[in-house]
Amino acid sequence: MPKSSPPPELPARLLMHPEMIKACRLRDFGRVFQMVKRHAGIYPSMIAKRCDLTPSRVGEVIGGKRKLLHMDVVERISDGLRIPGHMLGLAQRTWEEPPASCATDRQVPSHMTEHPASNSPPSSDVESILASAACTSPSASMLQALRSSIEDYWRRDDEHGGEPLRPAVIGQLRYVESLLKEGGRDGMQRELLSVAAELARLAGWTHFDARQFSQARLYFSQALELAKDIDDRQFMANVLACMSLQSTYQDRPVDALALATAAQDHARATSGTPRVLSMLAMREAFAHATLGSRSGTHAAISEAHRHFERISHGDPDPSWVTYFNEHKLIVDTGIAHGRLGEAEIAEPLIADALRRESSANRRGRAFHAFWLARTQFQQGKLEQACHTAMDALTPASAVTSERVTGHLREFSVQLSPHRREPAAVAFESQLRQLLPTGVSGSPRP
Structure with a gap:
C-alpha cells in the first residue's frame, strides 16, 4: 500500500455506531465490511485493495463463507480501513495520534479527527447527511x-x-x-x-x-x-456510591458518609434489592473507617452482611450490582477493617478473597494484594508483607490504573525505615523494574 497517500479515515459516526463497535469487538469482518460499504461507500474491490486482500476473499467474508483470524490480516484491515487499534483488540497503530493527545477530558478521540487543516465542526447540512448515513433511528x-x-x-x-x-x-x-x-x-x-x-x-x-x-x-x-x-433512583444510588468511594480517596470522609447515606435513602425509596443495599452499606463502612469511627464501621459491616444473607435467586438485581458477590463482600469487609487499622481481623479475610480472585481481574488482584501487604506490614510482618506486595506488581504492571500504582508507591514510602532489609530491597528492585515511576510519590489510600 503506498505510504505517500494514506487512506482517508472512516466517518466518525460509523466508528461510534454500536453495531460497528460490536462487530469490531467480535472481529466479525463480514459485518464490518458490510457497514463500511453501506455507510462509507467503500466497496468490496476497494476494501480488497486497501487491506491487501483478494476481491474473492473479501466476497467470501461478506458472504459468511470465510473467517479472517490471522493477526497480520487483522492489522492490515485496521490500517487499510483506518479502524483504531483498540476497537479490534490491537495496540495503538502507528497512524493514530499519540495517547497524550487523547488524554484531555472531553477532547475528540483521534479516530474522529478528520483533517489537520480543519478544526471547525462540520456544517449543519453535513451533520444531517452523516446522521442519515449512520441510520441513527434507535x-x-x-x-x-x-x-x-x-x-x-x-x-x-x-x-x-x-x-x-x-x-x-x-x-x-x-x-x-x-x-x-x-x-x-x-x-x-x-x-x-x-x-x-x-x-x-x-x-x-x-x-x-x-x-x-x-x-x-x-x-x-x-x-x-x-x-x-x-x-431511576437505584441507579442514582449506584452513582452516589461511586462518588462516596471517590471522597474516601480524596480524604473527605464526611462527604463520603453523606453520599453513602444519600445512596441508601434512594435505594430504600424504591425497595432496593438486598444485594444493592449490601453494597451500599459497605460503602458506608468505608466512610466510617476513613473517619476512624469503630462503632460506625462495625455497624455498617453488620448491616451489609445482614442484607447479603437475604439475597435470593429471584431478586430483580440491576446488572450493575451483580459483581457484588460473596467474594466481593468478604474482601470489602477486610478492607474496611484494614482502613480502620484492625489488621489482625482484616488479613485472613483479604487473604481468603485473594486466593479466590479471578486471574482475569488483574486490577482487583493487584489492589487486594496491596491491602493484604498493608495489613501484614501493620502487624510487623515485614518479609511477608514485601513478598505479598511483590505479588501485586505483576498484575499492576499489566493494567493502566493510577489508583493501583499510587497504592504501591505509598507502600514503598512506608518501607522507608526498612530500606536496607533484604525483603524491602527485593521489593524496591522489582518495583523499579516493572513500574519505573513507582517511587515518585505517596498518595493517600
Whole structure:
C-alpha cells in the first residue's frame, strides 16, 4: 500500500455506531465490511485493495463463507480501513495520534479527527447527511448492542484498567447524546437516557481510576442527572456510591458518609434489592473507617452482611450490582477493617478473597494484594508483607490504573525505615523494574 497517500479515515459516526463497535469487538469482518460499504461507500474491490486482500476473499467474508483470524490480516484491515487499534483488540497503530493527545477530558478521540487543516465542526447540512448515513433511528437491536458494549467495557476495565478505554467510552456517550437530541418515541428515549447514564458513570470511573478526580466528578454528576431524568433512583444510588468511594480517596470522609447515606435513602425509596443495599452499606463502612469511627464501621459491616444473607435467586438485581458477590463482600469487609487499622481481623479475610480472585481481574488482584501487604506490614510482618506486595506488581504492571500504582508507591514510602532489609530491597528492585515511576510519590489510600 503506498505510504505517500494514506487512506482517508472512516466517518466518525460509523466508528461510534454500536453495531460497528460490536462487530469490531467480535472481529466479525463480514459485518464490518458490510457497514463500511453501506455507510462509507467503500466497496468490496476497494476494501480488497486497501487491506491487501483478494476481491474473492473479501466476497467470501461478506458472504459468511470465510473467517479472517490471522493477526497480520487483522492489522492490515485496521490500517487499510483506518479502524483504531483498540476497537479490534490491537495496540495503538502507528497512524493514530499519540495517547497524550487523547488524554484531555472531553477532547475528540483521534479516530474522529478528520483533517489537520480543519478544526471547525462540520456544517449543519453535513451533520444531517452523516446522521442519515449512520441510520441513527434507535432500535431494540441498537440498544442491545450498546448495553453489550458497556458490559464489555467493564470486563476490559477489570483486565486492563479504564484509561485506554476512555476515548471509546466518551465517544459512545457523545453518540448516544446525539440520538437523544434527535428525539423519538418516549419509551426509546427513556432507554437511551438509561444507556447514557451508564456510559457517563463508566467515563467517570475511568477518570477516578486515573485519580483525575475533578473530571470524574463531572461525569458522575452527569450520570446522576441522566438517571434523575428517568427517575431511576437505584441507579442514582449506584452513582452516589461511586462518588462516596471517590471522597474516601480524596480524604473527605464526611462527604463520603453523606453520599453513602444519600445512596441508601434512594435505594430504600424504591425497595432496593438486598444485594444493592449490601453494597451500599459497605460503602458506608468505608466512610466510617476513613473517619476512624469503630462503632460506625462495625455497624455498617453488620448491616451489609445482614442484607447479603437475604439475597435470593429471584431478586430483580440491576446488572450493575451483580459483581457484588460473596467474594466481593468478604474482601470489602477486610478492607474496611484494614482502613480502620484492625489488621489482625482484616488479613485472613483479604487473604481468603485473594486466593479466590479471578486471574482475569488483574486490577482487583493487584489492589487486594496491596491491602493484604498493608495489613501484614501493620502487624510487623515485614518479609511477608514485601513478598505479598511483590505479588501485586505483576498484575499492576499489566493494567493502566493510577489508583493501583499510587497504592504501591505509598507502600514503598512506608518501607522507608526498612530500606536496607533484604525483603524491602527485593521489593524496591522489582518495583523499579516493572513500574519505573513507582517511587515518585505517596498518595493517600
